[in-house]
Amino acid sequence: MKRDIHLVVLLLSVIGCSLASLTLWKVMASRERALEDVNVHGLNLTQALSTYSEGIVRQSSMLLLGLVERLETEGAGPGQIERLSQLVKRQQPLMPPMSGITIYARDGRWLMSSNRPMPDGANSSDRAFFIHHRDDPSRDPFIGLPIRSRVNQEWVITISRRFNDEHGEFAGVVAMTLGVENFLQLFGKLDVGHEGAIGLAYTDGSMLVRYPFREQDMGRNFSKSPIFTKYLVDQSAGTASFTSSLDGVERLYAFRKSDKLPLVTTVALGKQEALSAWRLEALLSSLVVAALLALIGAIGWLLIRAMSRRSAIENELRLTQQQLLDSNQRLESLAMHDALTGLANRRCFDEALTQEVRTAHRNGTTLALLMIDIDHFKRYNDTYGHPAGDACLQQIATLLSSCIRRPRDLLARYGGEEMAVILPDTDNDGAAVVARLMLQHLALQAIPHQGSPFGHVTASIGIACADGTVLDTPPSLIERADQALYIAKQAGRNRLHVDRAKA
Secondary structure, three states: OHHHHHHHHHHHHHHHHHHHHHHHHHHHHHHHHHHHHHHHHHHHHHHHHHHHHHHHHHHHHHHHHHHHHHHHHHOOOHHHHHHHHHHHHHHHHHOOOEEEEEEEEOOOEEEEEOOOOOOOOOEOOOOHHHHHHHHOOOOOOEEOOOEEOOOOOOEEEEEEEEEEOOOOOEEEEEEEEEEHHHHHHHHHOOOOOOOOEEEEEEOOOEEEEEEOOOHHHOOOEOOOOHHHHHHOOOOOEEEEEEEOOOOOOEEEEEEEEOOOOOEEEEEEEEHHHHOHHHHHHHHHHHHHHHHHHHHHHHHHHHHHHHHHHHHHHHHHHHHHHHHHHHHHHHHHHHOOEOOOOOOEOHHHHHHHHHHHHHHHHHHOOEEEEEEEEEOOHHHHHHHHOHHHHHHHHHHHHHHHHOOOOOOOOEEEEEEOOEEEEEEEOOOHHHHHHHHHHHHHHHHHHOOEOOOOOOOEOOEEEEEEEEEOOEOOOHHHHHHHHHHHHHHHHHOOOOOEEEOOOOO
C-alpha cells in the first residue's frame, strides 16, 4: 500500500512540475511575441511619419523654390510682392500645416507676410535661419529649429530658401512657417498610450516636434540619447529599449533616419503600458494553472486517502454484496408489479403473454387478450388534477380485478391509463362476457367525470383471440387487440369490439 502511495505522489509531482514549466515557457514566449509586435508596430509608424514629414518639407521646398525664381527673375518691387502675396494666398489652402510665408529683404526687413499684418519696423535679421542664408551661399532649403513667432507667440518651424540679386549676391530670404500645433495634428491621431511619445529631430539630436507637446522640449538637444550615441551610428532604422532621461519611464523606441533629409523620426511606447495586455493574459494563465495544480493536489489527496481506506471498504463491500443479493431477490418480486395500482406491470404482462402463447400452442387451446383504455382520461386529469387521476386509476384497478376470477387470468397495467387482460383457454365469446362485466361494473360505480360526454368514467375494450392450432405471436395478438380497441373508440367509446379475424 505504501509503495502505491509513493508512486501516486511521484506521478502527481511530475504532472505538476510539467504543467508549471509549460505555462512559464508559454508566458515568456508570449511576452517576446508581444514585444516583437510592439517593435514592428513602432517601425511601421516611423515609416509613415517619416514619409509624412518628408512630404511636407518637399512640398514646402517646391513652393519656396517657385517664389525664389520669381523674385530672382522679376525682382522684389512692390508690384511683384503684391502679385506673390496673391499667389501665396491661393496656394495656402493646399498645405494645411502651413502657418504662413514671409519674404525678408537682405537687411532682415519684412517685405511680405501672407497670414498677418506686418508690424512696423519688423526685422528678423537675428533669426538663425536668416543668418544661415546670409552667411551660406547654398541654395538648398534650410529647416530651422522651433522658434516663437514674434507676432502671435506661436511655436513654429521654419523652412527657408535664399534668393539672390542679378549679381548673384544675397538679396533676402523666403521662409515658410509650419505651426507646431498644425504639424502635430496627424501625430495626435495616433494612439501611443499615456506614456508614449512621437518625436521629429535633426540628425544632430535637436528636437523639432514632440507629441505630446511640451514647451520645455522645443529646440532641446537629445544628442546624448542612446538612439543617437549608440544605435544611429551604424543603422538607419531599428528598435531599442531604455529608460528616458526626461521622466524616468522605460520605453520601447522605434527610430528611422530619413534617406533624403537630415531628420530622425522616433516613436516611443511605455514598456509597462505596452505589456499590459500580456500581463493580463499571463495573470489569467497563472490563475488557471494554479487552479489546475490545486485541483490535481486535491485529487491526489483524495486518491491517497481513498487508497488508505480501500482495505476497509473492500471488507464492507463483501458484506454489502451479500445484503444486495438478498435485496435483489426482494426487488425482483416487486419489479413485477405496478407501484400505483398493485396490478402486474408491463414486464410481468410480457412474460406472462409469451408463456401463455407457448402453452396454448403446445396444448392446442385458445387464448384471449383484452386491451382496455379509460375514456377521456386526460380530461379527467385536467379537470380534477393528477393526484385525483392516480386515485381514479387505483379505484378502476380494484373494480376490474373483481371481474377476474380464475388463477391464470392476469390483469396488468399496460401503460398510462391503458390496461390489459390475459384470459387463457378462452374464446371470443368468453372474453366478451368478461368485457361486458367490466363495463357494467364501471357503469354501476359511476365515478364522476365532468370531462366525459357520459358524465362518469367509462372504458373502451378491444378483444382478440388466438387459436392454439394456428397461433399468433405475442406482438401480433397485441396488435389485433389494439386495433379492436381503436375501432371501439372510433365507434363512440364506452363499448367493446371483438376482432373476428382468424389467427
